[in-house]
Amino acid sequence: MEITTRSVAASHQYELNLSDGSAHYRTVSPPEADSTIFRHGRATLHLADPFAWLNACEPRSIQAVVTDPPFGVHEFKAFEMHKLRHGIGGVWRSPTHLNGHRRAAVPRFTVMTASDHQALQAFYEEFGRLVARIVVPGANIIVAAHPLLFHIVACTLVRSGLENRGSIMRQVTTLRGGDRPKGAEREFCDVSVMPRANWEPWLIFRAPPEGRVQDNLRHWGTGGFRRESAARPFNDLIQSSPASPFEKALAPHPCLKPQAFLRQIVKAVLPLGTGVVLDPFAGSGSMLAAANALGYASVGIEHDPVYFKLARAAIPELQNIECGKTTTPSKR
Numbered sequence: 001m002e003i004t005t006r007s008v009a010a011s012h013q014y015e016l017n018l019s020d021g022s023a024h025y026r027t028v029s030p031p032e033a034d035s036t037i038f039r040h041g042r043a044t045l046h047l048a049d050p051f052a053w054l055n056a057c058e059p060r061s062i063q064a065v066v067t068d069p070p071f072g073v074h075e076f077k078a079f080e081m082h083k084l085r086h087g088i089g090g091v092w093r094s095p096t097h098l099n100g101h102r103r104a105a106v107p108r109f110t111v112m113t114a115s116d117h118q119a120l121q122a123f124y125e126e127f128g129r130l131v132a133r134i135v136v137p138g139a140n141i142i143v144a145a146h147p148l149l150f151h152i153v154a155c156t157l158v159r160s161g162l163e164n165r166g167s168i169m170r171q172v173t174t175l176r177g178g179d180r181p182k183g184a185e186r187e188f189c190d191v192s193v194m195p196r197a198n199w200e201p202w203l204i205f206r207a208p209p210e211g212r213v214q215d216n217l218r219h220w221g222t223g224g225f226r227r228e229s230a231a232r233p234f235n236d237l238i239q240s241s242p243a244s245p246f247e248k249a250l251a252p253h254p255c256l257k258p259q260a261f262l263r264q265i266v267k268a269v270l271p272l273g274t275g276v277v278l279d280p281f282a283g284s285g286s287m288l289a290a291a292n293a294l295g296y297a298s299v300g301i302e303h304d305p306v307y308f309k310l311a312r313a314a315i316p317e318l319q320n321i322e323c324g325k326t327t328t329p330s331k332r
C-alpha cells in the first residue's frame with residue numbers, strides 16, 4: 001500500500017512516498033520554473049534531485065565541489081525524515097540531556113546493516129560517476145563523511161576515477177559517543193561503548209589533472225589549493241566549533257555546518273580564486289553562503305522542498321554573519 005504525505009514548500013504542494021522510503025518528492029501541482037531556482041549574490045540554488053541535475057550538467061563545467069552529503073543515506077530517506085519532523089525517533093536519536101546540555105537529534109550509524117552499507121556504496125558509485133564527468137581536470141572535490149563510514153565513501157569514489165588526496169580533519173568537540181553500556185550504566189560505570197567523537201573527516205579527491213600541476217593551473221585554473229597566506233599553506237587540520245546558536249537560529253537544519261569552518265575550505269578549493277563551487281546536497285545553503293562571503297560563484301542543489309525554502313531565507317543571513325558571533329538573533 002502506498003502511504004503518502006503532503007507538504008507545502010515555496011507555495012507549491014509536493015507529495016512524498018513513504019511506502020518504500022524513497023527520498024524523491026513528486027510534484028502534485030507543477031511549480032513555475034522560477035520557484036525552483038533561487039539566486040542571491042553569486043549563488044544559485046536549485047530545488048531538484050541532485051542526481052538528475054548532475055546528469056544534465058554540462059561536462060567539465062565545475063571547478064570544485066564542497067559537499068556534506070547524507071553520511072549514511074538512510075537517515076534522509078523520506079520515512080526517516082517524516083519521523084524526525086514528527087519526533088517519532090527512528091534512525092535519528094531523540095534529543096536527550098547530558099550534564100545539563102540538550103543533545104541535538106543525530107542519526108545513529110552504528111545500527112546500519114550490511115544492506116545499508118551496500119546502498120551507501122551504490123549511492124557513491126552513482127555520485128562519483130556523475131561528478132567525475134562534470135568537473136574540470138584538477139578540480140578539488142571535498143566530501144564530508146562519518147568516521148564509521150568514510151572507508152566506504154573513499155574506496156567507492158576512487159573507483160569512480162577520482163584521485164585520493166587525503167582528508168581534512170575537522171576537529172570538533174561533540175556530545176556524541178562516550179556513553180556507558182545502555183541499561184548497565186552502573187555496573188559498567190568505567191566503560192564507554194565508543195570513544196567520544198572529536199573529529200569529522202572531510203575527504204579530499206581530485207579529478208586527474210592534465211599534465212603538470214602548473215600546466216593544469218594555467219589551462220583550467222585548478223589542480224592545487226589556495227594558500228591561507230604567502231607564509232602559510234592550506235592546512236588539513238582545522239579546529240571548529242559546532243554551528244553556534246546564532247547560526248542555528250538563522251538556519252535550523254539538523255546538519256548545519258558552521259561558516260567559520262566552511263569559509264576556510266571553500267576559499268582553499270579554488271587555487272586561483274576563480275571558477276564555480278558546487279554543493280549537490282546543499283541543505284540550508286551554508287556552503288553557498290560561505291562562497292558568497294568569499295565572492296566566489298557557487299551552485300547548490302537541494303531535493304527537499306522544506307530545506308530549499310529554509311535555504312532561501314538562510315543564505316542571505318549566513319553570508320553576512322561575522323564568524324565567532326554567538327548571540328541569538330532577534331526575531332525578524
Ligand SMILES: C[S@@+](CC[C@H](N)C(=O)[O-])C[C@H]1O[C@@H](n2cnc3c(N)ncnc32)[C@H](O)[C@@H]1O
Pocket residue numbers: 023049050068069070071073076077253255256257280281282283284285286287302303304307
Ligand atoms: C547533511 S545535509 C547538508 C547540510 C548542509 N551542509 C548544511 O550546513 O545545512 C544533506 C542534505 O542532502 C539532502 N539529501 C539527503 N539524502 C538525499 C538523497 N538521497 N538524494 C538527494 N538529496 C539528499 C538532504 O535533504 C539534506 O538537506
